[in-house]
Amino acid sequence: MRHYEVAFIIHPDQDEASVKDLIAKAQGWIKDAGGTIHKVDVWGKRRMAYPIRKQKEGQYVFLQAEFEPALCGELERNLRLQESIMRFMLTAMEPAPVAE
Secondary structure, three states: OOOEEEEEEEOOOOOHHHHHHHHHHHHHHHHHHOEEEEEEEEEEEEEEEEEEEEEEHHHHHHHEEEEOOOOOHHHHHHHOOOEEEEEEEEEEEEEOOOOO
């Protein structure tokens, strides 16, 4: 298993309940494939560097997880099919050092 960071930007007009639902869906896709979620970081609504779909703001979410590399394609496909997700990015990370 490898460590990944899954980052996505949700449309700013989505309410808090639908944002939580999208986060739960993404976590479910990872857990259903045998992965584990280490950290969920919700930044909330932020101004973007450039407009996406004529929007200047977006709701940022970051997930740090561990899963098999074969899941990347399926996870990208599922994220792409969500209309309220404007952008996403999967990044392979080095494993976090173990505290002794």
